[in-house]
Amino acid sequence: MKLFKQFTFEAAHTLPDYPQVHGHTYHVEVCIWGENSDDYVIREAEVTDEILIVKDLLDHKYLNDFIAVPTSENIAKFIWNELEHFPLVGVKVERPSLGFGVIYQGVE
Numbered sequence: 001m002k003l004f005k006q007f008t009f010e011a012a013h014t015l016p017d018y019p020q021v022h023g024h025t026y027h028v029e030v031c032i033w034g035e036n037s038d039d040y041v042i043r044e045a046e047v048t049d050e051i052l053i054v055k056d057l058l059d060h061k062y063l064n065d066f067i068a069v070p071t072s073e074n075i076a077k078f079i080w081n082e083l084e085h086f087p088l089v090g091v092k093v094e095r096p097s098l099g100f101g102v103i104y105q106g107v108e
Contacts, residue, residue, distance in 0.1 A: 002089055004031045005047050007055050013063040013070040021062075024095055026072075028079060031089040042086070054082045076104035 012023040030051065034041035058079075063070035067078050076093040083091075094101030 001036050001041050002031055002033055003041050003047070004029050005044075005051050006030075007051055009055055009059040011058055011061050011063050011070075013067075015069065015071065025097065026058075026075065027094045027096055027101075029090075029092040029094075030079065030083060030086075031092070033087045033089045047086070050083060050086070054079055057082065072100070072102045073104065076102050080104055080106060 006027065006029045008025060008027050010023060010025050012021055014021055030047075032042060032047065057066070058075075063075065067074050072093045072095065076091045079093070080088060080091045088106060090103050090105045092101055092103045
């Protein structure tokens, strides 16, 4: 069974091809796989607690301080690495204002 948790964060960054500091709203969906062994794959509170830690790392931050080139692709990898202790299926990072996003599944 797959479960997911969504969150939103606001952050600023620069990119090599766009060196002016600018910001975006990012929508994130983390998808986790597991067996439904005791009526839960993973308890919602456990997932939420870990997601809030990751959100706090990203929300209202300058992403270049800890992600060398903070593209959507690299933000998804960063989130994956922070949550890799879960049996992850994918991390989706989306910029809804553009209708653009990526899904990182742990391999390139």
